[in-house]
Amino acid sequence: MSLSNRRSTEGPGGAAPPRREDPAPAIKALGLSAGYGGREVLQDVSLTLNAGEILCLIGHNGAGKSTLLRVLFGLHRPSAGSMKVFGEVPAQHTPAALGAAGVALVPEGRGVFPDLTVEEIFGLALWSAGVPKSGQRERVEEVLEVLPRIKEFRTRRAGTLSGGQQQMVSIGRALLTRPRALLLDEPSIGLAPKLFQDLIRPIAALRDTRGMAILLVEQNVREAFAVSDRVLVMRSGKFIFDGAPSDLDDHARLMELF
Numbered sequence: 156m157s158l159s160n161r162r163s164t165e166g167p168g169g170a171a172p173p174r175r176e177d178p179a180p181a182i183k184a185l186g187l188s189a190g191y192g193g194r195e196v197l198q199d200v201s202l203t204l205n206a207g208e209i210l211c212l213i214g215h216n217g218a219g220k221s222t223l224l225r226v227l228f229g230l231h232r233p234s235a236g237s238m239k240v241f242g243e244v245p246a247q248h249t250p251a252a253l254g255a256a257g258v259a260l261v262p263e264g265r266g267v268f269p270d271l272t273v274e275e276i277f278g279l280a281l282w283s284a285g286v287p288k289s290g291q292r293e294r295v296e297e298v299l300e301v302l303p304r305i306k307e308f309r310t311r312r313a314g315t316l317s318g319g320q321q322q323m324v325s326i327g328r329a330l331l332t333r334p335r336a337l338l339l340d341e342p343s344i345g346l347a348p349k350l351f352q353d354l355i356r357p358i359a360a361l362r363d364t365r366g367m368a369i370l371l372v373e374q375n376v377r378e379a380f381a382v383s384d385r386v387l388v389m390r391s392g393k394f395i396f397d398g399a400p401s402d403l404d405d406h407a408r409l410m411e412l413f
């Protein structure tokens with residue numbers, strides 16, 4: 156906030172009201188580089204994910220999108236760079252520390268244990284997040300409010316569920332930790348467009364109801380753009396576009412970036 160703005164908000168007695176800082180971004184990453192076995196995949200990437208924003212990340216296969224998400228959730232250690240979560244440097248670069256700071260990841264491929272029932276998967280997630288028994292029921296109810304269809308199959312083994320149902324379970328499991336920043340890695344994989352819409356809309360609504368920040372990696376551009384505030388395009392480990400989805404409505408422009 157500029158000095159002139161601050162002056163104009165002074166009360167009639169001249170006393171300045173408490174200063175309202177702009178809220179810190181959900182995630183602010185600066186100069187991240189990362190790779191595998193000496194091969195650099197992310198190259199000096201900086202990113203701001205604002206609170207209450209859905210940021211869609213697209214790019215060709217192998218561009219480095221999943222690697223970036225893994226770095227942001229502490230699953231992969233960057234070789235350079237730094238990050239803050241809601242204005243704070245996480246205590247460690249681990250999923251536990253990033254989770255405690257409010258970040259959750261829904262990995263590509265769902266990652267649900269096929270032999271466990273949905274209730275068991277949720278129980279395990281609550282246990283590993285350290286949620287005491289007394290608070291677990293409330294957390295599950297919260298998730299079922301967002302994704303009520305899970306009620307229909309909560310006693311079934313995950314391996315017997317359809318792709319869309321498994322994706323709901325995977326997202327529900329992440330929501331159990333009450334994240335303020337949700338990283339979603341290609342949730343539409345294997346889903347018909349209509350199913351993906353049904354899945355993504357209630358999640359997107361959490362931006363409006365809870366101010367959740369969502370970083371959505373997607374290839375399903377049409378459906379993803381419909382819920383996104385901003386788009387990043389990645390090519391070979393670097394961002395080559397940052398702008399509004401409407402700027403990419405022109406198919407030719409999108410193809411040019413790919």
Ligand SMILES: Nc1ncnc2c1ncn2[C@@H]1O[C@H](COP(=O)(O)OP(=O)(O)OP(=O)(O)O)[C@@H](O)[C@H]1O
Nearest residue numbers: 191192196214215216217218219220221222223263
């Ligand atoms: N565990 C790993 N070990 C070695 N190389 C890896 C590993 N994971 C990813 N890579 C390589 O890193 C590069 C970036 O992969 P990444 O999965 O981040 O890309 P992506 O943009 O998410 O691709 P996709 O859209 O296909 O999921 C690719 O060349 C990939 O082969």
